[in-house]
Amino acid sequence: MSFSTLKAAAVLALTSLTLAPAAVAQTISPDDYIQFDRKQAELGQLLFYDKLLSGNQNISCGTCHHHDLNSTDGLSLGIGEGGEGLADQRHAVVPVSARIPRNAPALWNLGHEDVRVMFHDGRVEQLDSKSASFQSPAGALLPAGLNSVLAAQALFPMSSPAEMAGGTDENPLAVAFDDRIDHGWDMVADRVRAVPDYQRLFKRAFRNVNSPDDITIVEIANALAAFIGTEWQSHDSPWDDYITQGKPLPALAERGRELFFGDAGCSTCHAGPLFTDQNFYAVGVPQFGPGRPFDGDTRPRDLGRMETTKNPADAYRFRTPSLRNVALTAPYGHNGAYPTLRDMIRHMCDPLTTRSAWTPGMARLPQIDGLTGDFAVLDDSEEMARQVAFLDLTPVTMIEDDIDALEAFLNALTGKTALQRPLGRPDAVPSGLSVD
Known part of the structure; x- marks a missing residue:
């Protein structure tokens, strides 16, 4: 089977997926x-x-x-070893040659x-x-x-x-x-x-x-x-109340629910109680950063699932993320390309338009003195065309009111006690080392 045939088959399988009615009504409980x-x-x-x-x-x-x-760390691509501080205050204290290539999930x-x-x-x-x-x-x-x-x-x-x-x-x-x-x-x-x-x-x-x-x-x-x-268990969102108690969602979120499980097609992949099918798709998020070159590749790109399977049909595919508490975990995409949930929704509806409108200023990247090349891959026209060719998404037409509604529904997936964790951050640890 040829490379192009493999990709066509994968796209056909994706677009033909249907969500079983029972999956729409699933929620989670402590017993799960x-x-x-x-x-x-x-x-x-x-x-x-x-x-x-x-x-x-x-x-x-x-x-x-x-x-x-x-x-999370609140960044698109973070600084690991050699860094100090948290979120946008994190900075390199020794020379750092590259950022972490993917967003902290x-x-x-x-x-x-x-x-x-x-x-x-x-x-x-x-x-x-x-x-x-x-x-x-x-x-x-x-x-x-x-x-x-x-x-x-x-x-x-x-x-x-x-x-x-x-x-x-x-x-x-x-x-x-x-x-x-x-x-x-x-x-x-x-x-x-x-x-x-x-x-x-x-x-x-x-x-x-x-x-x-x-x-x-x-x-x-x-x-x-x-x-x-x-x-990080979370199962007490307005969505869960809607499913278990029949408590109505706010009007705008209800409209978003209808779109999510209907015309927008989100539930094809964001299925089940965790709002993920745990499969892998190429959705065309703009790439930047050091990438994850392998097998002698020198381009600063990230081929996603293909690195694991070595199957060319898996190029640029990444795991479907769970959407529970998604409103709390910006930025979005495997590399944190989109700073807001609304930006990410727009991309999933119309990836070609949003890719062309994306700018490096949308990435949340801590300053690293002397580091260059964060956006070098954007100048590689062949690579940019290849990423578009592998898209698994079929664009859907959504007006701004639809985006408003989808965003409201995704906010309804935030747990009411999400910010109240049972143990939290300790003040000290047995080694005596500092705690961030």
């Missing part, structure tokens, strides 16, 4: 989440904000997925039992219904005993030089990861088990931990998953 252990979640909260897990001990999971920013409802893929390109995926088998970049080196796909995902930011590990000329942890990924994980565990308070907390949270030697990367990842999976 993995039942993580509370003590492990409390331990995971500390690990999540502890910079001890990073190579240079200067960045934590919480730096890019912060409570104050609704589990929100963490809402990742502990839901239906979640099976992680990252924008789905490179970590649950392969069975018992959360025991996973596909990941680590292959056979992924440790056994992880409690969820969320735990498997938690391992990989630690191993990324740009995100948390740092460079091999900077610290021994980065050297260990560069040697072999599991060697780096072993060293992370060595660091954690050396802290007396963590020894006590792991023994309290895990039945199999009787001595410091029993603390491995598996327990660390499982604690992180327990925290993330319980901390």
Whole structure:
């Protein structure tokens, strides 16, 4: 089958999808989440904000997925290692050669039992219904005993030089990861088990931990998953009241609901209780930043799902994001190209028009002295044409009143208690390092 035939077949499959009536009425409840252990979640909260897990001990999971920013970093493309501060105050304190190539995804409802893929390109995926088998970049080196796909995902930011590990000329942890990924994980565990308070907390949270030697990367990842999976549960939006109690939505949001499940076609992909089918589509979000070149490619572009599958039919495809609490997690797109929800709605309705109107000033990028080339790919006419050729979206005509209505409906997916998290950000962590 030719490359063009593969793409045509994929587009046909996308446009022919229909949403089962039952899916429209689905909502979620506390019973739909993995039942993580509370003590492990409390331990995971500390690990999540502890910079001890990073190579240079200067960045934590919480730096890019912060409570104050609704589990994101508020940026299009952030600064990982070498940065200091949060959101638009984050800046490079040492020379930084590139930004993080993709937007920091929100963490809402990742502990839901239906979640099976992680990252924008789905490179970590649950392969069975018992959360025991996973596909990941680590292959056979992924440790056994992880409690969820969320735990498997938690391992990989630690191993990324740009995100948390740092460079091999900077610290021994980065050297260990560069040697072999599991060697780096072993060293992370060595660091954690050396802290007396963590020894006590792991023994309290895990039945199999009787001595410091029993603390491995598996327990660390499982604690992180327990925290993330319980901390960002959200299922009390006006939409949920509409489904479970029959409480009407505001008039404008009701009009948006009709469009979302009707003429606008949003529910084709944003389906089910999480408002995502967890599949991958090319929607033509304007690309910029360093990209993720692979297999000898030198262009600063991001081929999305293709990097994982190596299938040319997956070029420029990215995972359908969940829309629950989407109004809290700007900017939007796999690289945060659109600063407002309204901008993103417009793009999904008419991607060709919005791409042509997009400007670099719409990106939220912290200043990095000496860094150039953020928008170099925009001057590559062949690459720009290729991205358009791979579009899976069929434009729909929406007037401004329709955009108003869709935006109102998406705001109705915001949980009433979304800003009231059960554990929140800790004031201090066992390592004694600073907390962002």
